[in-house]
Amino acid sequence: MDKIIKVIDFFVIKFWIVFCIIIFCGALVVKAKYHMADYPYFTWNSVMDIILLVFIVMCYYFLHKHAQKIENHMNYFVLWIVFGIIGILYVLLVPLKPFSDMAYVTEGAMFFSRGDIDGILASEYLQMTIKNIKVSMFYGVLGVFLPKNILSFRVINVILYLSTAHLLSKIGKNFDYKYPKIIFILVATYLPLFMYCNHVYFDLPVLFLCTAAVYFYTKEKNWKNMIIMSVALGIACSLRVLAFLFVAAIVIDYIFRFKKELFLAHCKKMLILCVFVIIAWAIPKGCDEIVDNHFRLEESTDGSIWSLFWMGINEEEFGFMHNEIADGPKYFSDFYNLLISRNIEQNVKLFGRKIFWEWSQGTYQAQRYGFGPDATIVTDKFEYETPVTRYLMYDEQRGRQFINSFCRAQYLALFFFMILGMRNMDGKGRERYRMLIYLMFGTFLVLIFYELKSRYVMHCMIPMVILAVRGLERRKT
Numbered sequence: 001m002d003k004i005i006k007v008i009d010f011f012v013i014k015f016w017i018v019f020c021i022i023i024f025c026g027a028l029v030v031k032a033k034y035h036m037a038d039y040p041y042f043t044w045n046s047v048m049d050i051i052l053l054v055f056i057v058m059c060y061y062f063l064h065k066h067a068q069k070i071e072n073h074m075n076y077f078v079l080w081i082v083f084g085i086i087g088i089l090y091v092l093l094v095p096l097k098p099f100s101d102m103a104y105v106t107e108g109a110m111f112f113s114r115g116d117i118d119g120i121l122a123s124e125y126l127q128m129t130i131k132n133i134k135v136s137m138f139y140g141v142l143g144v145f146l147p148k149n150i151l152s153f154r155v156i157n158v159i160l161y162l163s164t165a166h167l168l169s170k171i172g173k174n175f176d177y178k179y180p181k182i183i184f185i186l187v188a189t190y191l192p193l194f195m196y197c198n199h200v201y202f203d204l205p206v207l208f209l210c211t212a213a214v215y216f217y218t219k220e221k222n223w224k225n226m227i228i229m230s231v232a233l234g235i236a237c238s239l240r241v242l243a244f245l246f247v248a249a250i251v252i253d254y255i256f257r258f259k260k261e262l263f264l265a266h267c268k269k270m271l272i273l274c275v276f277v278i279i280a281w282a283i284p285k286g287c288d289e290i291v292d293n294h295f296r297l298e299e300s301t302d303g304s305i306w307s308l309f310w311m312g313i314n315e316e317e318f319g320f321m322h323n324e325i326a327d328g329p330k331y332f333s334d335f336y337n338l339l340i341s342r343n344i345e346q347n348v349k350l351f352g353r354k355i356f357w358e359w360s361q362g363t364y365q366a367q368r369y370g371f372g373p374d375a376t377i378v379t380d381k382f383e384y385e386t387p388v389t390r391y392l393m394y395d396e397q398r399g400r401q402f403i404n405s406f407c408r409a410q411y412l413a414l415f416f417f418m419i420l421g422m423r424n425m426d427g428k429g430r431e432r433y434r435m436l437i438y439l440m441f442g443t444f445l446v447l448i449f450y451e452l453k454s455r456y457v458m459h460c461m462i463p464m465v466i467l468a469v470r471g472l473e474r475r476k477t
Contacts, residue, residue, distance in 0.1 A: 002259075005256050006427065009256075009430045009431070009434060013437055016437055016441055019444070020422075024360075024412065024416060024419060026356055027412055027415075028050070028053075029045060030044065031043050031045045031049060032356065032361040034365050035395075036367070036374050038321070038368075039317050040320050040357050040361070042357070046405075052405055053409045053413060056410055056412075057416060060186070060413055060468075063182050063185065063186065064179070064473070067181075067182045070179065071182075076166060076169075080162055083162060083188040084162060087158035087197055088155065088158060090194070090195075090197060091151065091155070091157070091198060092386070093389075094371065094382070094386070094388065094392060095151075095382050095384055095386065096371065096381065097372070097380075097381055097382060098150060098200065099373060101201060102200050102369075104123065104126060105136050106150055106153060106200045107126075107136075108132065108133060109135075109136045109137075109138075109140040109143060111123075111140065112136055112140020113140040113141075113143040113148055114148060120136075121295070121296070121297060127296055130288065130291055130296065131239070133291050133295055134238050134287060134291060135201060135205070138235075139205075142156050150383070153200045154198060157197040157200065160205060160207075160208040161188075163208055163211075163212075164193070164204070164211045165184045165188045167212055167214075168184070168187050168465055168466070169181060169184040169187075171214055171215050171218055171466060172469055174215065174219055175432070177473060178473065179473075183466075186465065186468075187465060191403065191407045192363050192364045192366045192410065193458070193461065195366040195367075195370030195371070196364070196370065198372075199370065202239045202240045203364075203369075206242075207458060207462075209239075210233065210462065212228075212229075212232040213232040213233040216228045216229035216232070217229050217250055217435070221254075221272070226272050226276055227276075229250075229276070230275065230276045230279035231279060233280045234284060235283060235287075237280060238283055238287040238288075242443075243459070244280075245439060245442045245443055245459070247277070249435050249442055252434075252435075253434045253435035253438060254273055254276075257434075306331050306332050306334065306335050307329055307330040309451070310330035310334050310335045312354075312447075312449050312450045313339055313350065315346065317452075319350070319354040319450075320453070321451055321452075321453070335449075339449075355444075355447075355448065357452065358452060360412075361408070361454035362415075363407040363454065364407075364455040365455050366407055366455075367403070367404050369455070374395055375393055375394065376393065376394070414465065416468075416471075417467075417468035418463075418468045418471060419471070421466075421467035421469070421470035421471030421474065422471075424474075436462070436466060439462075443456075443457060443460055
């Protein structure tokens, strides 16, 4: 058994290192971009792209060089105040009007915060998409005692963003890193995450809940921590099915780690694992039942998840959401028939472009969800005019283009240090970081076929940051 686990670990980790090196090297030449008309494409890197990447890498080196001073002279309260003020200023100065799915989720959150069940039942969109009722409920419950406006939900986002940074810092402490506070600064200054404070949707809540789960899992694996982790992941899975990747990675790691102890001492380890799986499955199942019984009409139906897999293998936009080509709901047979209808050359081209774009695009499409769709009139996209809104009207503005390039440079810098952080892992190192690497590997496997969106790899920021800081701490070795 030990030999089999070692072989599996060795293969997965070596594969992931080689894969990341290929993606990073390719990203130095080709730039995966997102167009505001909602489609993916490629272009060549500019000199500015390379300069920004080098600049960010040097900044991260500089940050770590002064990590001891930061650790000794900064405290978390100050970090929360500084970045909290920055976050509030951002949502005040960029008062984006809710659009697309966010508009309906915001409306639903208002209904929940007011206790307006009739409003939820009357919303055709919410009745059609159960997952967005649950996201609306999440924000609505948190916003019960807050003013009933969009700003309240964005303040919740700021808190979630800072809490994620704080928990990632504490995860670094669980891994015995010398300077965990630089993780807080690294995450809090990470624009692809920060810009999501304007987006009232599942992204920040799920990232926060999954970070909390990883934090409790990387502590002592006792009943208390495992149950808290289970509840956090259960709620995350209720909001987004991709959170089940954390469940799978944790189950694999737990079994591999405690293989010799699962049936010892009254099967305590096995009982903990079973309770975890039951809770992580029961919460989303129970949440669906509650929503179906109390917040949906009897005739309401859900779309099939196979529609997202079917969309994920469309050739025209190599897996990106392209509703124009869809004709009704899709099922496994539709997905399978479309997949096998193509020859090997077509599939290699499709999946090659899709995988490279997914893992190198780097901004999580934050330019859309942070600044909204293009417009020429301020009041068409913002609730009111501020000193900065005129510079954020459309994606081709110089300031917007610089921000997009900066976001991508930050992502690639993390990617670079993550690769360094995976070097020279012995058996203990592979066991220690197994769950994090398996999480990314599992995400890679699912997203080969799933709908293409770069924000679907946002949760991989958790292992990326932890491994990137390992790379920084080992940069001289």
